[in-house]
Amino acid sequence: MKTDRYVITVIGVDTVGIVAGVTKVMADFGVNIVDIRQTLMEDIFTMLMIGEVKNENFVLSDFQRIMNEVGASFKVEIRVQHEDVFRFMHRI
Template sequence: MKTDRFVITVIGVDTVGIVAGVTSVMSDYGVNIIDIRQTLMEDIFTMLMIGEVKSENFVLKDFQEKMAEVGGEFKVEIRVQHEDVFRYMHRI
């Protein structure tokens, strides 16, 4: 079975339920949290996660759209990038 990893970033003004909203979508899509970092700087919320999915039926675009929808609900920006794309974009 194919395994894919993703970098998920969340940033915006802190409000109740952001983590629950994001992780609920991850659970619905079968995405496991491999690593997670979260910081609150005054009222600015930031979270960085590495997620992994082991499913041949997983559609990244659908997952990205659902995460963007949740981001809209909480007024935060959520980005989901395949780990390979993220690493390529941030290499020196």
């Protein structure tokens, strides 16, 4: 079974429930958290995660759409990118 990894970034003004909302969607889609970093600078919330998917029925566009809806509900920006795309875009 193929394993895909995704970089998930969250940034915005801190509010109660952001982590719970994001991780619930991840659990619903079978995305396992491999690594997670979170920072709060005054009231600015940032979170960077690497999620891993071993489900061949996983549909990235559906996952991104639901993450965008969660982001809108918390007024934060959530981006989901395949790890290969993320690394390619950020290489020197």
